[in-house]
Amino acid sequence: MEPSPELYRMILRLRAIREYKPEPVEEPDLLAVLEAGRWTGTSKNRQDWSVVVIRDPSQRDLVAACGDFTDPIRRAPVALVLVQESQHYEFDVGRVAQNMMLAASALGIASCPITLHRSEEARQVLGVPAGKKTRYAIALGYPADHAGPARRGGRKPVTSFVHQERYQR
């Protein structure tokens, strides 16, 4: 566990990218992203999630219709829908998403997290059994030449993000 300022900077720089090249994500790259998901830690090693990989444009359209700001899923060559296999531990789904997006970034692949607000519809589109949740997805693709991070509003100041010993506000 040697310190690496460069790796630290890359982690800090991850931003959602919403414009992609039309080329498909190469299979070894995609597998490497999924492998980073598979090895993400989970509470008690439950691994209570799986991923639906969607390349087919009409299937991506159907999934995109299940949320309100889902255009990156239509534009990207591939979308990963995260399946939360039980009702608990959405926390772990967030962990696996962040790990896959960072791994993608390390491979030169842009990503954008997507909320499927009508997740029950998404569940049905994907043939996922009742009781499992499909609220989150990730659009993946090589970044378009003109792609930059979306407009973003900066971040809260440290003083409102960090509390010492007890919460004060």
Place this chain on the structure above:
Amino acid sequence: MEPSPELYRMILRLRAIREYKPEPVEEPDLLAVLEAGRWTGTSKNRQDWSVVVIRDPSQRDLVAACGDFTDPIRRAPVALVLVQESQHYEFDVGRVAQNMMLAASALGIASCPITLHRSEEARQVLGVPAGKKTRYAIALGYPADHAGPARRGGRKPVTSFVHQERYQR
């Protein structure tokens, strides 16, 4: 967005570490970890979380008593309790946790995610207002010389983690 095989390997290698050196985490290192949290993406840039930094051992004991497998919080020199400021978006809390643990790793700091099963008790211990959630924490410290990843049961095979186009099982 240049590919970095080194970053990819570090992401894949991240494991929870539960044994730490007794020294405190140096202030610049701790701030860098928190900065990685602060810059983590959130749904609509809501940034709907904050962090309580706990160094005081008796306060760490009180928090540790709010979960069932919390010894790393007692042993580590510092614990971060993640505050989910609204009832929604536990997904984003998972993202910020993963980002901070990876950033810590890039700085040579070991971490372990912790579930506070009795999160309402933790909320009261920390003086967090009702309606906010404090279910997750991270223990942080420089790894003990003998520290290795905890026993772990490997991972599901790719075939049960990945589905193509639709969910099948």
